[in-house]
Amino acid sequence: MTFDPTTLRQWWPKPSSPKPIVIFGAGSIVGDAHLPAYRKGGFPVAGIFDPNADKANALADQWGIRAFASEEEALGADGVIFDLATPPAAHAAILSRLPRGSFALIQKPMGSDLNQASEILKVCRERDIKAAVNFQLRFAPMMLALYDAVEKGLLGDVVDFDAWLALATPWGLWPFLKGLPRIEIAMHSIHYLDFIRGLLGNPQGVHAKTIGHPNHDVAQTRTAAILDYGDKVRCVLSVNHDHDFGRKFQACEFRISGTKGAAYIKLGVNLDYPKGEPDELWIRAAGETEWAEVKLEGAWFPDAFVNRMANLQRFASGEDETLVGSVEDAWQTMALVEAAYQSSATPATPIAALPKA
Secondary structure, three states, X not given: OOOOXXXXXXXXXXXXXXXXXXXXXXXXXXXXXXXXXXXXXXXXXXXXXOOOHHHHHHHHHHHOOOEOOOHHHHHOOOOOEEEEOOOHHHHHHHHOOOOOOOEEEEOOOOXXXXXXXXXXXXXXXXXXXXXXXXXXXXHOHHHHHHHHHHHOOOOOOEEEEEEEEXXXXXXXXOHHHOOOOOOHHHXXXXXXHHHHHHHHOOOOEEEEEEEOOOOOOOOOOEEEEEEEEOOOEEEEEEEEOEOOXXXXXXXXXXXEEEOOOEXXXXXXXXXXXXXXXOOEEEEEOOOOOOXXXXXXXXXXXXXXXXXXXXXXXXXXXXXXXXOOOEHHHHHHHHHHHHHHHHXXXXXXXXXXOOXXX
16 A cells, blocks of 8 residues: 555644634533634633623633623733634624724624625625634544545545435524524535535535425425536535434445545534544545545544634734635635525426326
8 A cells, every 4th residue: 555544634733822712602612612622722712701691601610711791801802813603693793893903713604694794704804804714624634634635636636526414413402593594504514515615616506405304393404405516526415414213324424536536534423413423534545446544633523623723823823824714715605505595495497298198
């Protein structure tokens, strides 16, 4: 074997002098991912603010950090990175109050729809805020390694991308989703669409259908989508969150095929959620006859959050020239999401009636 899986990149370089982080929001994602990631990455947390002071104080006590007494106090912190772990509809208003020239991380999605994404982009431009959106799947160790393999030519030219999900997602864990008109693509498959854009660039268009399920009232939990990359690349997503018949035949996986090699990715966190299973990455590199497993050093949660913040911190300090997933780039992911919903709402081409015998 000439391909050495241990040479693939899994971690973003750490900043030499990380800036303290001010967190807006004290929801479950902060305690489950943001704070564990920042502690693991060695990023100092200046404090946390939430309009619900009891939630902020409880989380602050749990992690030994400061709870700001007011939004004004949080906004007054100097030389920090602002982390907006807030609901999509709240992003623009908070950004409009950040100090000019700030650096910020915005929880995905970038607003509830494309109109809100455009407002967020406008605010960031007007206030010179250098912001990234937390589409952190691009930064998961398995995905950094996959990107590295593609960049090194181990797969040749990518010509096929398949996402296949057949699993049981416990939507009841997120009561705030109840009544929302857009769920599956806007809150879940958006991660995959953003990752695919990072791998293949912007598609020419999208064909999609997203629907609910008769066993519950969540707006959408099942999606089928084709991303149009012309006549060379086939890109398909089959997503079913209602395959609730035991673990045996469930799946959450990507298959990426090139002209010379291929890769297989298991996204373990979504299986038996929230317990999850280990992620996996396998590559059959150009010139090889066997598949090789890439031993992963971390998982999507929380390690993608470590890498995501590392890039933002290094961009803020001038150590990185490019802010991956900036608001300018993330807006295009939101545009793809919008196009998918518009496609889903468009009647399909009818089949011509068969001629009568």
